[in-house]
Amino acid sequence: MTRVMDTPLLSIVILARNAAGTLPAVLTALDEGRRTGLVREILLADGGSTDFTVRRAEAAGAEVLVGPAGRGAQLVAGAARAVGPWLLFLHADTVLAPGWAEAATAFIADPANKTQAAVFRLELDDAYPRARRIERLARWRGRTLGLPYGDQGLLIGADFYRDVGGYRPLPLMEDVDFVRRIGRDRLVHLEVAAKTSAERYRAGGWWLRPLRNLSILALYFAGVPPRILRRLYG
Numbered sequence: 001m002t003r004v005m006d007t008p009l010l011s012i013v014i015l016a017r018n019a020a021g022t023l024p025a026v027l028t029a030l031d032e033g034r035r036t037g038l039v040r041e042i043l044l045a046d047g048g049s050t051d052f053t054v055r056r057a058e059a060a061g062a063e064v065l066v067g068p069a070g071r072g073a074q075l076v077a078g079a080a081r082a083v084g085p086w087l088l089f090l091h092a093d094t095v096l097a098p099g100w101a102e103a104a105t106a107f108i109a110d111p112a113n114k115t116q117a118a119v120f121r122l123e124l125d126d127a128y129p130r131a132r133r134i135e136r137l138a139r140w141r142g143r144t145l146g147l148p149y150g151d152q153g154l155l156i157g158a159d160f161y162r163d164v165g166g167y168r169p170l171p172l173m174e175d176v177d178f179v180r181r182i183g184r185d186r187l188v189h190l191e192v193a194a195k196t197s198a199e200r201y202r203a204g205g206w207w208l209r210p211l212r213n214l215s216i217l218a219l220y221f222a223g224v225p226p227r228i229l230r231r232l233y234g
Helices: 023-035 053-059 071-081 100-109 111-115 129-145 158-163 174-182 199-204 208-221 226-233
Strands: 010-016 039-046 063-066 086-091 094-096 117-124 154-157 187-196
Touching: 010 023, 010 053, 010 071, 023 039, 023 053, 023 094, 023 100, 039 053, 039 071, 053 063, 063 071, 071 086, 071 174, 086 094, 086 158, 100 117, 100 154, 100 187, 111 154, 111 158, 117 129, 129 187, 129 199, 154 158, 154 174, 199 208, 208 226
Parallel strands: 010 039, 010 086, 039 063, 117 187
Antiparallel strands: 086 154, 094 187, 117 154
């Protein structure tokens, strides 16, 4: 039985730019948290969309923060505006599966998680068998290396977010930079799926895109500035 909360605790920050096609499904999935009283507000951190992203977000009751494009800067702006004691960061092409609100509520209710963060299980919206390989790679990367993808969402207490320094206004690798400061041992992996668009794999190649991502990650660890990596990432 899903618990109904007395006080809404969760501010959801959605990273978006020209996401009109995927955003409605993302917002619809969040209704589960609204019904249980978990969600306090939904903030769309928009990076200058030129399509109907802003209009669709506003129609769904989200507050829109418009600023220059830049993933890290958008997340920083969203977190700064959020008023809830818990934060959930999502990408605008990531749809949380049914049961996410119950899992998030259970995580929030455990006092031990005040100094931990949680991510969801990556699932791609493609039936192609190679998509399952990408999902297994993401699972290994997240659990072994402590480097989950930004597509998996991030649930974290606002106080803990600030204690570890929050997101930085980086054009790329803002997620890796942040989860490294959280630390692998303070990351909890929830079994609820975060279904994410596989379009970049379909467009970039099921083999080539992961190799490209790993190459950029290696360059980041080698000290190449994120502004250069952003140009390589495309």
